[in-house]
Amino acid sequence: MFKEKKIPTILGLIILIGGVFIGVFLTNKNTNFISKASGDCHPINPQITNITNNSVTISFTTESLCLSSLVVNNQNFDNLAILDTTQKSKIHYFDVNNLKTSSEYEYFFINDGKNYKQSSYKFETAKNPVGSIPSSNLAWGRVFTPNFNAASKVMVFLNIPGASPLSALVTSSGNWNISLANSFNESKSNRFIPLPNTSEEIIVIDQDRQRTQISGNTSQNNPTPDIILGQNQFSALPVTFDIETNSGYLPSITPVPNIKSLDILNPKDNENISTKKPDFFGTGPSNSKIKIKVESPVVYNDEISTNDDGSWNWSPPADLTPGEHTVTVTVNENGVDKIISRKFTVLAAENPLSYSASSSATTPTPTMTPTPTSTLKTTPTPTIVPTKIPTVTLTPTIRTSKPSTSSGIPTAGNLLPTFSLILLASSFIGLSVFSLNKK
Numbered sequence: 368m369f370k371e372k373k374i375p376t377i378l379g380l381i382i383l384i385g386g387v388f389i390g391v392f393l394t395n396k397n398t399n400f401i402s403k404a405s406g407d408c409h410p411i412n413p414q415i416t417n418i419t420n421n422s423v424t425i426s427f428t429t430e431s432l433c434l435s436s437l438v439v440n441n442q443n444f445d446n447l448a449i450l451d452t453t454q455k456s457k458i459h460y461f462d463v464n465n466l467k468t469s470s471e472y473e474y475f476f477i478n479d480g481k482n483y484k485q486s487s488y489k490f491e492t493a494k495n496p497v498g499s500i501p502s503s504n505l506a507w508g509r510v511f512t513p514n515f516n517a518a519s520k521v522m523v524f525l526n527i528p529g530a531s532p533l534s535a536l537v538t539s540s541g542n543w544n545i546s547l548a549n550s551f552n553e554s555k556s557n558r559f560i561p562l563p564n565t566s567e568e569i570i571v572i573d574q575d576r577q578r579t580q581i582s583g584n585t586s587q588n589n590p591t592p593d594i595i596l597g598q599n600q601f602s603a604l605p606v607t608f609d610i611e612t613n614s615g616y617l618p619s620i621t622p623v624p625n626i627k628s629l630d631i632l633n634p635k636d637n638e639n640i641s642t643k644k645p646d647f648f649g650t651g652p653s654n655s656k657i658k659i660k661v662e663s664p665v666v667y668n669d670e671i672s673t674n675d676d677g678s679w680n681w682s683p684p685a686d687l688t689p690g691e692h693t694v695t696v697t698v699n700e701n702g703v704d705k706i707i708s709r710k711f712t713v714l715a716a717e718n719p720l721s722y723s724a725s726s727s728a729t730t731p732t733p734t735m736t737p738t739p740t741s742t743l744k745t746t747p748t749p750t751i752v753p754t755k756i757p758t759v760t761l762t763p764t765i766r767t768s769k770p771s772t773s774s775g776i777p778t779a780g781n782l783l784p785t786f787s788l789i790l791l792a793s794s795f796i797g798l799s800v801f802s803l804n805k806k
């Protein structure tokens with residue numbers, strides 16, 4: 368007679384509880400892995416703008432705040448939308464200079480330590496322009512949030528028929544500017560000279576990838592009316608901007624009159640800029656002569672006239688050297704010279720392919736193009752949200768019963784219930800391992 372083998376039921380319970388704990392542990396481990404593997408730093412809609420014979424601007428957005436850098440011909444460039452290289456951003460904007468004429472370049476991004484490469488990540492610089500250098504021609508304006516505070520970390524794209532895409536990075540004070548004198552035509556064969564009274568498109572992209580799209584006119588670029596994020600039309604009234612508090616508001620009764628006093632709006636005092644050939648602009652008495660002087664190792668002097676609305680802009684005829692400079696503007700008002708000066712620093716390029724841009728740098732020309740060379744017609748990129756795996760909580764039901772003793776007391780440790788518990792526990796463990804491997 369064979370003796371029946373018995374395994375204590377308590378052992379089966381221990382195995383079952385252990386299986387549940389192991390399953391929960393593996394499930395949590397799998398969930399954490401998925402969350403870390405999200406593609407939140409994938410470049411969204413990279414744009415190629417401001418192409419010249421020796422420079423280009425590359426920009427994109429990301430779903431999450433990310434650290435980013437651009438690599439062109441093994442040279443790294445930092446994101447100009449941030450002040451500190453350890454600061455994360457959803458806006459990523461890079462200027463690259465000192466490129467070769469009519470040359471093709473490949474590039475890729477490094478976002479949060481991961482490389483993002485595609486066969487379409489390439490561009491070609493323009494040919495050497497012919498003819499004389501056009502006179503200074505600036506498109507500029509201001510961007511405000513819906514609460515009428517100065518917008519920052521915002522990109523402006525400008526589309527003008529016949530011109531290659533242009534863009535600019537909005538400064539911390541809400542200003543943007545694009546030098547049309549440095550723009551090239553769509554075929555990149557020569558400089559582009561915009562015709563007056565030509566329809567254009569201005570697209571503003573903020574950190575949430577919200578697109579504000581406005582129809583403008585080339586005759587109203589100096590400056591453009593104020594832009595309010597989320598409103599697909601220019602502001603009906605100019606926004607009064609308070610530099611000290613970095614905020615603005617819309618007047619409720621009458622528009623603010625045009626500023627007629629002499630002022631330098633760009634650059635700000637003691638500002639660091641990355642471009643060697645910045646655009647200076649400001650205000651003054653309408654239709655007046657303004658003397659401009661830039662003090663650097665090479666001193667530049669010039670005289671220009673303000674426009675009917677009192678605005679003016681000017682850029683030096685050659686690149687400025689890295690280091691501290693001073694720009695001084697003078698106007699004669701009622702027989703008395705009024706003088707305003709601003710100190711600024713041109714940052715030294717660390718790489719042979721130096722990039723240039725800053726809060727006041729010559730902001731590239733706006734134009735959003737889904738592909739590196741086409742005119743910007745952006746389409747919102749759908750956001751992929753990882754599906755969260757639901758957690759199932761098992762609550763065992765405890766039944767209390769009084770076993771019948773009419774047939775005798777059951778023998779403890781019978782193999783059938785014990786093996787059933789072991790099988791159930793093994794199922795939990797196997798299901799968890801399968802789920803982990805599958806993900």
